[in-house]
Amino acid sequence: MKKYNSEHEWITVDGDIASIGLSAYAVQQLGDITFVELPEIGATADKDESIAFIESVKAASDIYIPIGGEVVEANEELEDRPELLNEAAEGTWIMKIKVADMSELDFLMDEAAYNAYTETL
């Protein structure tokens, strides 16, 4: 099931590996994405820590991971084609993380709750 945090990252989990991306709402707010700084493979981070960075013409933003763990994969295609995020934000993962503690998922919003949240912004 897809979940979201309040910093507009989405997460899907397959076994103990979580894919993390940016919500369509966030990408729309940022406008044309021009650059994605990917995290290093093997880096570990806690929930809500910033380990990647995204830039558009008019804005820049850290990517705060919604769940703690170790980075096992980064979507290198984004280095050359950041526009993939504009084309399909919800379907383009940025990094994959080996989850340390599955219970952290409980703190995240489901799609309906997230949509309701963005309505308030």
Add this chain to the structure above:
Amino acid sequence: MPYTPHTPNDVQKMLSEIGIKDESELFATIPADLRAKSFDLDEGLSEFEVFDNFAKFAKQNDTSKVCFLGGGYYDHIIPTAVDALSMRSEFYTAYTPYQAEASQGTLQALYEYQSMICELTGMEATNASMYDGGTAMAEAALMAIRICRKRKKIIVDSGVNPIYIKIVQTYLAYHDLEVIVLDVKGDGTDIKSLLSMIDDTVAGYIFQNPNFFGSIGDYTEIIKALHEVGALAIMSAYPIALGILKSAGEMDADIYCGDGQSLGNYLGFGGPSFGILATKQKYIRNLPGRIVGITDDMNGKRSYVLTLQAREQHIRRDKATSNICSNQNLMALRATIFMSLLGKEGFSKLSTQNYNNASYLKEELSKIDSVCIYNQNPTFNEFVIELPICSAEFVSQMEKRGFFAGLKLDTVYDDFDNRVLVSVTEKRTKTHMDEFVIAVKEIV
């Protein structure tokens, strides 16, 4: 009233459009108790009277002596075209080029500036100028700290301009960082003790080549050692020296910083000059300041625009790479014109002449028995002399003979009582130098 064109008629018309009776109503929101308690200034003067005031100031300064002062600020030639072009009011009175359509002149000139600085320094990316060489160095140190996340140590070489060192220390004092300044032991870098300090806690090492004593070094071994532990090499250099000396890129330095005064800018009592900051492509997002790039417009025409603005304060606010907004654009423009006029061959030739002239004077002074050359290493266009008398006495005696003889090093270093930094540019002739040698002989 000067510089306000309003006739009484205009004022009346404007007030009635606004719907008020008197100009004083415009300030009605400012309570009486907050009004200025005093505003005791002189009466206004005509431009002619003001000019005379400043002509008097200018006369009370001394620019009449033959100048051998350097130390980061040099008396170089400035071709007339630099003034003529940079003073065109289309450049001079323009605003920051945020509206690309109305600023293609400034933007293209900056793109060319960036291109020329990259050629000169051997680096891949640069910005559209910083304030000066010292603040550029401080920003370079902050860049290194950002790039090497979690590392907190900056090492500064003993040969770095001591004024720049103070600026770096001031900028970094508010952060949880360690700035280690190496002790001066002779005119060069103490490579051995430096190598023993380089480990994976170091974010960056700052050096200057030629250094403040004028000495040239080879830093390749140090830079290799830095890179082995993931630390950055920050090189400061006087741009004219880069005409012949190894560039920052050739040394594999990660960041170049320097002062651009010598590229077509007046001494002006220290400002405005401008700062150069350049780096490798992979660090470009950590670079502060404005950057110009090429793109197409909606009709496919080549266009110049400010780019990567998401790094800057007006967008990123407290997450920006720096708070810099106004830079030294006009001085960078002067440098661009200066470098264009000199060109590939001219720049190299100018640089070589600086080296040859200074070498001549150094050689002639070394022949005087009681004068020693402090430098053990080769030098570029300045060097340190050791005198049998104190430097204050020497400088003032030389001034009486028509020379600004150099920089008294005891004002910036301990135990440097008898040492003076002497600089020679392409503007000094053999006659100047021979007379300088005669004057020195008389004094010592």
Add this chain to the structure above:
Amino acid sequence: MSITLFEKSQTGRTGINIPKQSVADAPTLDSAFLRATKASLPEVSEFDVVRHFTQLSNKNFSIDANFYPLGSCTMKYNPKVQERVAGLDGLANLHPHHITNNQTDSMQGSLKSLKVLEDNLCEVTGMQAFTMTPQAGAHGEMLGIMMIGAYHKKKGNNKRYVIVPDSSHGTNPATAAMVDYDVITVKSGPNGDMDLEAFKEAMSDEVAAVMMTVPNTLGLFNPQIKKICDIAHSYDALMYYDGANMNAILGVLRPGDIGFDVIHLNLHKTFATPHGGGGPGAGPVGVGERLQEFLPDLQVGFSEDVGYFLKEPSEGSIGKISPFFGNYMVLVKALVYMQTLGKEGMINVSKKAVLNANYVLARLRGHYDVPFDTLCMHECVLSADSLTKEHGVRAMDIAKYLLDFGLHAPTVYFPLIVKESIMIEPTETENIDTIDYFCDKMIDASNLARSNPEAFKEYPKTLPICRPDETKAARSLNIRWQ
């Protein structure tokens, strides 16, 4: 054409005849020290250079040729006498290391000019001392916050935050971060001033400073300002005055009188020094009693015996932020301007600046949204929000339209708290004819937005380029000729 000088380069051309070398060549340096190949600067003649840069200059707007109603930027006329003064040999060619050498005899004139300027700025702002070392407004801000940091450190205060209103310039929060403070942003109230209740809530013993722009970036004067100063001081937080909008209150109000501890001025704005296409500026910083001991290195003193001299920095000095006296020649130009204006001239500056801004507001009301509709100070903020919602015409479209009529665009999309904001600062040096022309074109634009919104897509039509692709510029970076 937008061809670079590199493309015009021809091997063998040069633009300079360097003076002949009068000494013999020295022995060549070891190749380990030398660069392998010469720097590939363009090879062009002097005439090539002159024509190239003259043609480039013709692609610029400038204050001498165009009206620049740029809010927050104070683009006023720069009197020509400044340049004649700046060309004086005794000023332009004075070597700064006379300072290091402490050869005060060689620089009495410049030291005096600095002292006169300091005295003038103190009287204008009500501060007690000024440092001339900051090279731009943001540099001055950084210095101001550093001195505040030194003050708290000396007192043993544990402070972590700097408060800024959400209408502040981006340099304010960026500055706080450079001095390692965290930023608390306080929202604006319905009348455009910083919300007093929200401010009180944000205040605590951990707040080091409050940075205020007065009048603020909406062009509004906050009558509660004294109260804010008093509240901040009750927590031993210091008040920072961002002088970007000093033009509005020259001779009317002095930040020092109402309790501000530190202030920077933008001489290139208020005191009319040319902006040079982005710099140089100058950002002298004035301090009150609390911060005097922390002033950076290089202050000028005067005594009857020795004349003008360089003061020893005090023990608490924060150190150095510039090698010497900042952008000295810019300081000179500002002093020229101040002497030309004098007391009455300066009081007249703010009067006419505010008159012009209110005239613009009065003429454009009804054609654009006015988010805070009251008398303004030196600038007014309008909004194209309705035009955007109803006709799809954005503030940027209005901006690009104006360019075709020889008018520089107003500041758009700042302050951030106003949607589709259009911020207009006419300055006092523009006459009513120019302002009327601008207002007419603004009204034309708003009418066109209603009748034919599609038309905007093609503006500007008469300039060298139209709507460059900024996304492409950032995605496929080309920042140097290769």
